Amino acid sequence: MVTKKRFANNNLYICSMKSPFLFGRSVSTEGFTNRKKEIKRLKNNFQHGVNTLLISPRRWGKSSLVKRVIQEVSTKKLRIVQLDLLGLQDEAEFYKVLATATIKATSSKFEEWVAASKEFFKQLTPKISLGPDPIHDFEIGFDWQELERNYQEVLNLPERIAQNKGIQLVVCIDEFQNLTNFRNPLLFQKRLRSEWQHHQRVCYCLYGSQQHMMMSLFERQSMPFYKFGDVMYLNKIGRAEWVSFIVSAFDSTGKRINDTLADYIAALVQDHSYYVQQLSHMVWISTEKIVTQLIVDEALENLLEQNSILYMRDTESLSGSQLAYLKALADGVSSGLSSKVVIDNYRLGSSATVAKAKKALLNKELIEVRNNQSYFLDPMYELWFQRFVQR
Incomplete structure (x- = not known):
């Protein structure tokens, strides 16, 4: 049973039913829309060891696409290493995160973590620290002076583990453009490229939320990652797909919206993935049974009002x-x-x-x-x- 409460002043309904529209976080199944061609292409790249450089404006669904493909391709023989560069301050933190994520993705027990830390580092002496849950959480640290002389051991760690275990690895790195904030970023990129380009059992998927910076990293001939792999430009989801998705999502929860108003929602926000989901959600929570033009317009006004302080700050x-x-x-x-x-x-x-x-x-x-x-x-x-x- 669905309970509803109506607020007479703004026609907003609060109900116990879960909204079919998701935004503000990555999705892989529920709330994921279309992207069939992109899924197929990225899936093929992962399975055949092709490096992928994924470029699109922020909030167009890059993380959701990668997450969806990871779920479809992950097996005992094809493992995924995931790391996020957001918030990392320097090269030393990158090596720490890469080493930790790689060993976690390829070992399942604490004893295996420790053994891998000792087996695959010859010149480096890793420092293992346990998290709140020692059975499932740990981190690897290094002495910086030692690491600076032997950084190749960390960069080649995924390849060495993959060869040793007879598996394939895909290393997915989100917010890749953040490395431009490191000290001497060009040298760091050269170090990554010089080692990673020789890997046979590991491929890399690099993506981030700042399109123009990602394009400068991958499209300029003078940059180390030029022609490093398959450059995928993520386009907007088509209007027809959005209309079908919005109508079906409303139908699945016992509410109704016609094709014209679904098209109107997508058109208002120029088919932008994040905003189509957000505006549709606001229309959904304001609808008891049937969507009207008035409900959509009021939802749009509410959304503009929510963002007005941020927009005023940017404009000023x-x-x-x-x-x-x-x-x-x-x-x-x-x-x-x-x-x-x-x-x-x-x-x-x-x-x-x-x-x-x-x-x-x-x-x-x-x-x-x-x-x-x-x-x-x-x-x-x-x-x-x-x-x-x-x-």
Whole structure:
């Protein structure tokens, strides 16, 4: 039985039923939408030992895609090593996390962890520390001076273990772009590439949430990871798939939404995975039985209001030229921003000023560039900007 409580002032219903829409965390089964081609391609890469460099704007479902494929390919003979570089401060922490994650993924008992730590390090003396649950949790540390001379042992650890155990490994590294914050990041990338490119039983899946930084790491010929593997650009999920997903999700919980309003939800947020799920969720919790246009519009207003403080902060930090650049984008000018007409219309100053503003907005992650055209990175921010700034 589903219990409901209605708030007369805003038509919001609280019910015990679980929302079919998920956002703010990675998903692999429930709430996962389409991506059949991407799943097949990434799955083939994992199974055939092909390195993958996964690029897309943030919140487009990279982590969910990788998680889904990991669940489908993981076996005793194909193991997955997962690590996240978010929050890591330096190269030493990376080696510690890589070594710990690799041994955990390839050994199941504490005794095996200790044995592996001793067996696979010849020049390094690992320091093992136990977590709150000594049966399931431990960390490996190293003396930095010793590690700096023999870092290759850690970088080659996945390959040595895979060869020793007769298995294949896939090392998945999230927030890979964070290594650019390390001291001497170019040298560190060269170290990774020089060792990893020789691995036969290990492949790597590198991805992160800052698209422009990931593209600079993988697409520039001067960078160590240029042509390191199969570069996958994650595109938006198609409108037809979103409509089908939204309608089915409502149906599965005894509520109804027609194709037109489902299409309207996806169109409002430009088919952005995170926001389609979030806006659909807000419509769902506000619906007792049948979705109406009014419910969708009120949900959108609530979502804009939720984000308004963040958007105001981002906008207040902009320079005059950056603000003018966004105003041009909000008017639909995605190319030719350095032309005299656009510069004059939006008082952008000069082509050099336009280039400087573009670079700053990319670094602030407020815009993205696709096919040499600039767009708002966050479609909800674009809507907010058009309503409250672009006047």
